[in-house]
Amino acid sequence: MLLDLLVPARCLGCRDPGPVPFCPDCADELDPDGTVHPLGDGIATVGAFAYAHPLSTAIKATKSGGLRQAADALARLLVLPTAVPVTWVPAPRSRRRRRGVDLPERLAGPDGIRLLERVGRPVEQPDLDARQRLDAQDGTFRATRRLDGPIVLVDDVRATGATLLAAATTLRAAGASRVLGVTLAAAGGPPSAGRRPRRTGARRGPGSTAASAPTS
Numbered sequence: 001m002l003l004d005l006l007v008p009a010r011c012l013g014c015r016d017p018g019p020v021p022f023c024p025d026c027a028d029e030l031d032p033d034g035t036v037h038p039l040g041d042g043i044a045t046v047g048a049f050a051y052a053h054p055l056s057t058a059i060k061a062t063k064s065g066g067l068r069q070a071a072d073a074l075a076r077l078l079v080l081p082t083a084v085p086v087t088w089v090p091a092p093r094s095r096r097r098r099r100g101v102d103l104p105e106r107l108a109g110p111d112g113i114r115l116l117e118r119v120g121r122p123v124e125q126p127d128l129d130a131r132q133r134l135d136a137q138d139g140t141f142r143a144t145r146r147l148d149g150p151i152v153l154v155d156d157v158r159a160t161g162a163t164l165l166a167a168a169t170t171l172r173a174a175g176a177s178r179v180l181g182v183t184l185a186a187a188g189g190p191p192s193a194g195r196r197p198r199r200t201g202a203r204r205g206p207g208s209t210a211a212s213a214p215t216s
């Protein structure tokens with residue numbers, strides 16, 4: 001953390017000396033999103049920006065470098081609803097130890113409340129489709145207390161939406177009346193988790209044929 005203070009401020013997009021998180025040129029390149037996607041069962045999600053350079057560059061650098069000040073600078077890009085409790089999708093413990101900063105926690109801000117914890121090991125099985133990955137992640141989270149009323153759930157990036165949906169479902173099961181998943185960045189279009197298989201990037205290998213195609 002001391003290193004953060006000694007190194008001159010650099011834009012997290014282009015690395016030029018300048019304001020953090022972004023110099024004016026990179027800030028101009030940000031692609032605001034803001035589309036709310038209902039996921040059913042009282043759960044919806046919205047991404048503040050599209051997952052693209054310079055934001056994707058900044059998120060990767062912040063996470064891989066464990067840059068706490070960068071994380072807090074990125075948090076300033078995220079406008080969270082007020083008067084609703086805010087929590088976050090906790091990073092897997094092993095990853096948090098390695099990186100020293102939990103970006104979703106920093107994005108949730110100083111008023112964020114820890115309501116979820118990881119149980120078991122993160123499931124990373126690229127040969128599964130989105131729905132099966134979601135099933136495999138069931139039970140990945142546990143609520144730390146009983147809840148009521150609406151909750152804002154913060155994460156850094158929404159890809160398929162599977163992780164966000166698993167975390168939101170856990171909050172609903174613990175009593176949250178509604179959950180709005182707010183991510184700093186959202187990749188692609190509407191979340192596909194639990195809707196339809198997403199084939200892109202799936203590894204074709206032994207055993208993957210059984211992991212395909214819903215029957216209806």
Ligand SMILES: [Zn+2]
Nearest residue numbers: 011014023026
């Ligand atoms: Zn820049």
